[in-house]
Amino acid sequence: MITVLVVDDNPIVRTALRTYLDAAAGVSVVAEAADGLEALAEARRTAPAVTLLDHRMPRADGLTVLPELARLTAILVLTSDPDPALITQMLRGGARGYLVHGTFTPDDLHRAVEAVAAGQGWLSPAAAAVATATMRARPYPRPRPRHGLTRREQDVLDLLAEGLTNAAIAHRLLLTEKTVKNHLHRAYAKLRVTNRTEALLRWTGRT
Template sequence: MTWPGAPHLGVLIVDDNPIVRGALRGILEGDGGIRVLAEAANGREAIAAARRLRPTVTLLDHRMPIADGLSVLATIAQYTRVLVLTSDDDAELIAGMLHQGARGYLVHGEFDPAELLRAVREVAGGRGWLSPVAASVAASMVRDQQARERSRHQQTERRARARAHFGLTEREEDVMQLLCEGLSNAAIAHRLRLTEKTVKNHLNHVFAKLHVRSRTEAVVLWTSS
């Protein structure tokens, strides 16, 4: 849907409350560079409108009938940049929205019309805009990701040191790692596409190289190395 001479920045408003939709429309259309392309009252309508209109930005509420914001965000984000606009400030929800592709997150009651307009323009430009509580959650997500990466790096280094120290082959190391995860011989065989006899032979070689006699001893020594 286009209009002669219409500005490029088109917005889709998604909220089940018609009063909220009307207020948002008034704020957005009071700005000469923004046009509201359509409104939707639930997630299903939102997907259809986003697919049809390809708005620059979609303002997306979370609590809606039929399909809520979180459940449809990833689909909508294929067609438009999403700015979540909701009353929910739950950290788990914010994290979920950001993981699903939200470019911005504003909480009702924590922004004024000027900030809303700026947020829409920032998101339209490919940047992000987060309310303070959402920014805190985003920062926590970054820290958690960095911690996971450090943990994976440390685990990789530890396995390399242990492999070099004990002289395990790559396959023996794979078997040992699954043993540490508590898998039985049958489960290890299934995971590695081996026979149980082959797994047993690998474990016998591992025990000999680690100088242990039991699975428990092997796990303790391997994980403490």
């Protein structure tokens, strides 16, 4: 059973989502929240597998609480805002999926919840277009010497270079924080450095 927290300041939307999801196979709504602060409290209380997160809400919006909320539950953003900047920020902040109201069916929502709960991603067409455009606009990284690093160690260092914390790297790569730390320590040894700063300088070619 996939447990779900529904976060939206509109009670009609919350009721509609609860009604559909409670009727869907293998899904159960365990709590609701009307703003970001309530969402954090309910996520801590109920530990849902997936949280459907709106963006524009009183007190604390979705983007504000996303980093902390993503450490507690898998995030599927469900909002009416198709702004490319917001989509990019949400995905970089740890959301595993992004659906824009009016662009998906109830069955799409069910599949998205299942995918996100399984550690996969799910994007509506609008969000997918933004993600693709962002990747195409990003300059192709210059080749770096491998230093004997494994592919996963390189992935961890790449995310470290983007400024992500160990927790955020673990969430992005679907690993535990302990595993991320182990990868980093092995990378330090191969790079012949002793800390994060030295590792970043060596990995990004500045030393």
